[in-house]
Amino acid sequence: MINTIIFDFGDVLINLDKNASLNALKKLGLPGWSKELDDINIQFxxxxxxxxxxxxxxxxxxxxxxxxxxxxxxxxxxxxxxxERLEFLQKLSHKYRLFLLSNTDEIHVAKFEHKVGHTFAREFYQCFERIYFSFEIGWRKPEPEAFNYIVKKHELSMKRTLFIDDKKENTDIAASLGMHVWNLQVGEEDVTDLFMQKEIPV
Structure with a gap:
């Protein structure tokens, strides 16, 4: 049985408009997404x-x-x-060890905290044993090191850990490491549907 759940953040817990940033930057004069911009984003x-x-x-x-x-x-x-997703996490936190693993940067984290407010952000963070943002640990999904960092630090059992992410390349890596996974389909499923996933032993 699962005793640990590692959550992705964007489009699993907080909703995203993945085209919004590029569209807004284009309006400011950016020609388009490029390898240079991609490299800078990854470094950040x-x-x-x-x-x-x-x-x-x-x-x-x-x-x-x-x-x-x-x-x-x-x-x-x-x-x-x-x-309802915050309330769902709060209930889960009484039964499971919860962690957050997110590919994100300090600008987005600061904006999230400002957007939802101090109380909401505090209650959200308190749901987790630890929160891992890629810009703090130096690894990002789907790099295996990002997962291994958490597993080793907290002595987690791969076979008793569930990883939830909306990107298949991330859940594929987690599965290859021995974790249970849920590749959540954005727009079709919600993280609060977790206990409807019959193939996951929660």
Whole structure:
């Protein structure tokens, strides 16, 4: 039986508009998503560059946009966090060890906390034994090291751990490591449907 659940954050717990940031940046003058931008994003998500360095690089690509405009556009990916998901996590936390593993950066985390408010953010964070943001640990999914970091640190049993993520490449890696997985289909399923997943021994 499962005794530990590791959650993804975006589109599993908080809703996202994954096209919003790029569309907003294009309106500011960005030609399009490029390998250079992808590399900068990955470095930022892995904590290899600071917010200031990230903004300097973004400003080079969109010279006519202000820092505030770039930050607002970057944060437009974040939508709402349904209360029922928080309440679901709070109930789960009494029965399971819960962890969060998210590919994200410090700008998005700060925006999330501001968007939902101090009380909501505190109650959310209290659901988890530990929260792992990629920019803090230096690894991001689907790198196996991101999963192994948590497993070793908390002495988790792979066969008693469930990993929930909306990206198949992430759940595939977790499954290859021996975890139970749920590749949640955004728009068709909700994380609160967990106990309807008959193939998962929860």
């Amino acid at each position: 998500e892995k904590g290899k560059i600071t917010e200031v360095q990230f903004m300097i690089e973004m400003k080079k690509m969109i010279p006519n946009a202000s820092i505030d405009e770039i930050r607002t556009a970057w944060n437009s990916v974040l939508l709402d966090f349904p209360l």
